[in-house]
Amino acid sequence: MDMKSVEKKWQEQWEKSKLNVFNKKNADNKLYVLEMFSYPSGANLHVGHWYNYGPTDSYARFKKMQGYEVFQPMGFDAFGLPAENFAIKTGIHPKDSTEKNIATMEQQLKNMGAMFDWTAEIITCQEDYYKWTQWLFLQLYKKGLAYRKEALVNWCPDCETVLANEQVIDGKCERCNSVVLRKDMTQWFFKITDYAEELLADLDKIDWPEKTKLMQKNWIGRSTGCEVVFDCETGDKITVFTTRPDTLFGVNYVVLAPEHPLVNTLKAAHPENAQAIDEYVRYAAEANDIDRLSTSREKTGVFTGAYAVHPLTNQQVPIYLADYVLYSYGTGAVMAVAAHDERDFEFAKKYNLPMTQVIQKKGGETALPFCEDGILVNSGEFNGLSGSEARDAIAVRLTKLGKGGKKVNYRLRDWSVSRQRYWGAPIPMIHCEKCGVVPVPEKDLPVKLPYDVEFRPTGKSPLASHEKFMHCTCPKCGGAAERDPDTLDTFVCSSWYFLRYPEAHNDKAPFTKEVANKMSPVDVYVGGYEHACMHLLYARFITKALRDMGYIDFDEPFKRLVHQGIILGPDGNRMSKSRGNVVSPDKYIDEYGSDIFRLYLMFGFSYTEGGPWNDDGIKSIAKFLDRVERLVVKTAESPIVKSEGLTKAEKELNYAKNFAVKNIVRDAEAFSFNTSIARIMEYVNALQKHDNEHEETSEFFKDCILDLLRMLAPFAPHFCEELWEICGKKTSVFKEAYPVADEKALVKDETEYAVQVNSKIKAKALIAEGMSNEEIQTFVSALPEVAPFLEGKTVKKCIVVKGRLINLIVG
C-alpha cells in the first residue's frame, strides 16, 4: 500500500465528511479529550509532539468508536519568550515568525491524521483570544485576586532585561550565562494563595498520576505550627512562625529577614549599629541566586542591638538579622532555638550565642543539635510532656495570653504575572496621576499589542517606549494617563484555554456558563509532567476563581490527567541541539508515513515511561501492516462459504478474538498502547494460522477480519479506512462500533492449570469448568507426574487458584 497517497486520500475525505468536527447535538454524550496545545517555537513538529498527539489521538478515536461524541481540539500557545528571543537575535518580528511557524505546524498536524476539530482552533496571540485573557485579568482584579506590589525580579545585567524564572538556569542567564541579579519592581500578582487549602484538598477528587499530585502537594507546602508574638523593646511586635512550639523555652534569639519592615525601626533605635545593619542589608540584597542555592553556605548575620521579650519566660532575647531567614515565607521572622534546629545551631556556634536544651531524647544522652521529638526539660510547667502534647499545650497557652496560637502556613506564593517583555498580552490597566490604577473598561478590550515596537532590550519594558501605546486617557477622570507597559505571563493565556475551545468563535464572551458546564471539565488531559507545578496548578486556580465569580459550576479543569513519557535521544540523554542527538520524525514520516510512525511510537515504548529512541522496530511495524493487508485483501477477494454454527477451529478463533478485544479495551483505556497492540498482533497471528490451515474462507472468518479492522482502526487510522473500503464498505470505519468482548465466548470448557507440589511445578493439567476443589485434588493427585511425590506422604493442604494453579502441600 502506498501509505502516503492513502493518508492524503483519507485526510481529505475526513475533512470533506466533517468526521472530526464535534457535533453539538450529541453534547450530552461528549468526551473532551485534550492534548496540551503546541508552542510554535520551531517550524517543525518534533518527536515529542508526535508522541503526545499520535497515541492520544488513537485514544480519542477508540473512544469515538465506543460511541462517545469526542471533542478533540488543537491550538497554539503562541505568546512567549522563545519567539521574542529569536526576534532579538535575528530581527525577525515575533508575530511574523510565530505566524509562519503556526502555518507549518498546522499542516504537519493535519498530515499526522489526528482527528483534531480545526473549526475550534485557538491561537493565543490573536486579538480575539487575548482580548479574553485581558477580560480574565479584569475579573480577577474586580474580585481582589489581582493586586500590585513591589517584588524582586530576575535581572540580567548583560542583556539588560528581566528574565522569567524558567530563563534562569542555576542562577545564570540562559542566554549569556551572566550571573542574574535581583531587582525590585512593582508587579502584578494573582492571589493563588487564597486557594492554597482548596487546591490541596481537591487533589483527592481528581484522577491524576500520584506523583503529580504529590509534586503539587509539596509545592503548596502546607505546614501546621504556631505563631508566637515577641514584644520588641521599640514597642513593636515581632511575630514568628514555628512548627516546633514545643521548643519555645529554648529560644536564644530572634532573627528577622534582612528585608523585614521592622529593620528600619530597629536601626533608628540603635544608631550605634546602623552602619553594620546597613552593610548587612546591602550584602544580603546583593547575594545572588548562586550563593543562595548553596545549602552549605555559611550562615551570616548581624546583631541589631535590640531585644525582644520572650512571651512565656519574659526573658530578654537579642534580635538578629540573617539572610537564612526568608522574608517570603511565614512571617519573615523566626525564633531561633540553637539546641534544636540545625540552622540556628550553626548560626549560634558561629556567633558564640548560648544554647538552651529543652528537649531530651527518651532515656538517652542527647547530642546537639537534637531536632527530633523528645521529652521537654527546662520548660517550666511543661516539663515531661512529649513533643506533640507540648505543641498543643504551648499553643493553647499562647492563645490565652494573646501572644499567638495555632497557625497553618503554606509555601505557595502568589503568582507573579507581570512580564517586562513585548510578546505577550498587554496588561489592561491604566495609571492615572489623579486616580491611580484604573482598569481598562471591558468595552475597550482588547488593549491591542502594537506591531511596531522596538523589542531589543533597553532595560525597560519594550512597550514603555511606544508612545502611541502608552498614552491614553483615564477612563475615570478623562485626563491624560499611561498604560501599564508590561505584558502577562503566557501561563495566564494557557490557564483558561480549555474553556475557550468549545466556543472558539464567540465574540460576545470568552465562554458561556451553559456551554462550559456542558463541555467541561476536560475528561482526559494529556501532556508533559514538566507542567506539574505551573500550568496545571494555575489552571486549577483559575477554574476555582471563575467558579467563585459565578462563571462556571465545576471545581476542577481536568478530571483525568495522563503524562506521556519522554523520548530520549539514541544515547539515552534528553534530545538537544547542543548534544546533537535530536531525532527528527520527518524522515520516518517520509519513508513510512504517519500510521506506521505512530504505531511504532505506541508499540515500542511504555507510553508513560518513554525511553531512548531506537528505530529498529519501525520496519517490523511496516511488516506487520503488510501482513494485515495481505490477509485482508486475500479474504476480501475470496469467495465466501456459508456455514452454520462454528467449527472447533472457529470456536478457538472466536476465543482468540474475544480475548484480544477484552484486553485491548482494558489496556487502551489505561493508555497502555504497547500491550493493546501486542494483543492485536496475537489476534493477527491466530487469524493467519487459521487461514493457513483452511482452504475455504468462511463467513465467520470474514467477520473476524472485519472485526480486526475495527480493532486496529484507532491505531492505524488511514490504513484501516483503506482496507475497510477494500472490503466493500462505503462508510468510514470510524462510524463503526468498537468490538465488545463476548464474555460467553471467553468461558472455556476446561482450563490448563499449573500443578505444584510444595510450590514446585510438577505438571500441567486440564481442569474442567465446575469441578470442586476436592475433585480437583483427587484428579491431580493421580497424575503420573504428581503421584510419585505424594507416595507415603499426606496432603496437608490443597490450594486452588481459579484458572491458574493448584498447589499441593505435602509432608
Add this chain to the structure above:
RNA sequence: GCGGUCGUGGCGGAACUGGCAGACGCGCAAGACUAAGGAUCUUGUGGGUAACUCCAUGCAGGUUCAAUUCCUGUCGACCGCACCA
C-alpha cells in the same frame, strides 16, 4: 539534605488483586520457497546441564503454601524540591 519513581534476556518491553517470570516485537539460529533474498512462510531462542533437574527479576535479608509484586536494609539510575523555621 528532603521527597518520589525505577532497576526483569543480547535489545524495546509484558506480568490484571501476591499465583506457571520473560506476553508481543526486535535480534539471532535452523529449515521451506526461490535464479536470487535485506521478500514471505515454518520452527527454535533467559542461563547452566547429556539428563533428572538446578539457577535466574540490582544486592542482602524477612513475611508467605507461593514474591518482579508486600516489608527491612543496601547499591545504582532518573526526577522534583531545596536554608520553608
